[in-house]
Amino acid sequence: MYSERMSTSERLIESTRELLWERGYVGTSPKAILERSGAGQGSMYHHFKGKPDLALAAIRRTAEELGATAEAVLTGPGTPYDRITAYLTRERDVLRGCPVGRLTMDPDIVANDELRAPVDETLDRIRELIAAIVEEGKEQGQFAPSLDGAEIAATVLATVQGGYVLARASGSPAAFDAGVRGLLSLLEPRGTPHP
Amino acid sequence: MYSERMSTSERLIESTRELLWERGYVGTSPKAILERSGAGQGSMYHHFKGKPDLALAAIRRTAEELGATAEAVLTGPGTPYDRITAYLTRERDVLRGCPVGRLTMDPDIVANDELRAPVDETLDRIRELIAAIVEEGKEQGQFAPSLDGAEIAATVLATVQGGYVLARASGSPAAFDAGVRGLLSLLEPRGTPHP
Known part of the structure; x- marks a missing residue:
């Protein structure tokens, strides 16, 4: 979980980086990213087109x-x-x-x-x-x-x-x-x- | 699929090697090993204690x-x-x-x-x-x-x-x-x- 002051898109990128590191691409589900970042699904798709786009940013x-x-x-x-x-x-x-x-x-x-x-x-x-x-x-x-x-x-x-x-x-x-x-x-x- | 002349335990080891290579340890399920080797579940547990034992042999x-x-x-x-x-x-x-x-x-x-x-x-x-x-x-x-x-x-x-x-x-x-x-x-x- 991240500081309140970190923007949602920041939290999404940081969570994806951690998950890619721990579980690899295949093991990094959109659900796991949402859980770790504390972001909502709508918010994720507002900032990123989906998992490949988020993985690229990470x-x-x-x-x-x-x-x-x-x-x-x-x-x-x-x-x-x-x-x-x-x-x-x-x-x-x-x-x-x-x-x-x-x-x-x-x-x-x-x-x-x-x-x-x-x-x-x-x-x-x-x-x-x-x-x-x-x-x-x-x-x-x-x-x-x-x-x-x-x-x-x-x-x-x-x-x-x-x-x-x-x-x-x-x-x-x-x-x-x-x-x-x-x-x-x-x-x-x-x-x-x-x- | 392997030659008929290869023993079941050989086929199990070779299938596990391929799957470890393609999917990693976590992605190598006992079910996938059985499918690829064409061996039956009973036969797998006759030869090996389970996935860790088979992975070790591979x-x-x-x-x-x-x-x-x-x-x-x-x-x-x-x-x-x-x-x-x-x-x-x-x-x-x-x-x-x-x-x-x-x-x-x-x-x-x-x-x-x-x-x-x-x-x-x-x-x-x-x-x-x-x-x-x-x-x-x-x-x-x-x-x-x-x-x-x-x-x-x-x-x-x-x-x-x-x-x-x-x-x-x-x-x-x-x-x-x-x-x-x-x-x-x-x-x-x-x-x-x-x-």
């Missing part, structure tokens, strides 16, 4: 939040290696998984181009930011000239997304952390002395 | 198959780098996702220690095999002595699992391939000339 918001968090870290201070390190080691609720990445395991979302679009766009945007940072690091001589920015960006993103899978499989964040440390050791700037 | 079999496939590639011919390359580039149905990794996104499986165990054990076994290969590569001077076998193994596995996420988000295997190529460029043996 997915867009989740994707925008993740994109903004990643962007803040990746455009922060420090060398290219520092910024990639900050992105890889930022605080995460590892065992819950990525709110955006997890949507790709929902068959109903992946099968629907409109629902999949915000997920794809957000991951793409993060990948482009990281690719540019790698290219910057190459110019500064931090990274080997043979590396391809777009490929390394995909590896960075995949290590994070796959780290969630390993953590959930083992019931511990340790595997996530190990994968990140491994990648950072491979990316370590050239000429850095090893202890 | 998950074990999927995990064993994946473990055996990975082991065959990782213990094949070639240098440590060659074997890791073979593992990363082996043919995969990328857009379907990993049959084992995907189970970690099923809340009912992750919450159940018994159902999660075969997933965890299989990923662990693959990780140990890769860790040993990295250590071998360090001894041979292929990989930098500063790398940690267990960490690199987690990175390799995470890149694969996360590659599926990126591929499913974009609706194309290209992002999976890019992540793998990025990791291979980072792992490239020292002293290899760049074109």
Whole structure:
């Protein structure tokens, strides 16, 4: 239940986000959304065309939040290696998984181009930011000239997304952390002395 | 429907594997298993204690198959780098996702220690095999002595699992391939000339 001051359409979106997270698209019924948000059916159909429309608003918001968090870290201070390190080691609720990445395991979302679009766009945007940072690091001589920015960006993103899978499989964040440390050791700037 | 020559318990396990894949644990009802396998209710309860027992048999079999496939590639011919390359580039149905990794996104499986165990054990076994290969590569001077076998193994596995996420988000295997190529460029043996 949400604060009285939150608008009905806000409560509907937030309830849908929670339900998508907990039960997936198929398990998120209009009835459950109404119950959790405390909104009436007429009110829901006043604000949204139906469940797909509400799910799209919910997915867009989740994707925008993740994109903004990643962007803040990746455009922060420090060398290219520092910024990639900050992105890889930022605080995460590892065992819950990525709110955006997890949507790709929902068959109903992946099968629907409109629902999949915000997920794809957000991951793409993060990948482009990281690719540019790698290219910057190459110019500064931090990274080997043979590396391809777009490929390394995909590896960075995949290590994070796959780290969630390993953590959930083992019931511990340790595997996530190990994968990140491994990648950072491979990316370590050239000429850095090893202890 | 399965061949007449397949035993009833086989048909029950295979039907459960398919349903877990298509609908997840919650969406796999005993009724759906009976319908797909063509087995009778009495026969199901003769062979299995119920849905959790049948799901465990199905998950074990999927995990064993994946473990055996990975082991065959990782213990094949070639240098440590060659074997890791073979593992990363082996043919995969990328857009379907990993049959084992995907189970970690099923809340009912992750919450159940018994159902999660075969997933965890299989990923662990693959990780140990890769860790040993990295250590071998360090001894041979292929990989930098500063790398940690267990960490690199987690990175390799995470890149694969996360590659599926990126591929499913974009609706194309290209992002999976890019992540793998990025990791291979980072792992490239020292002293290899760049074109």
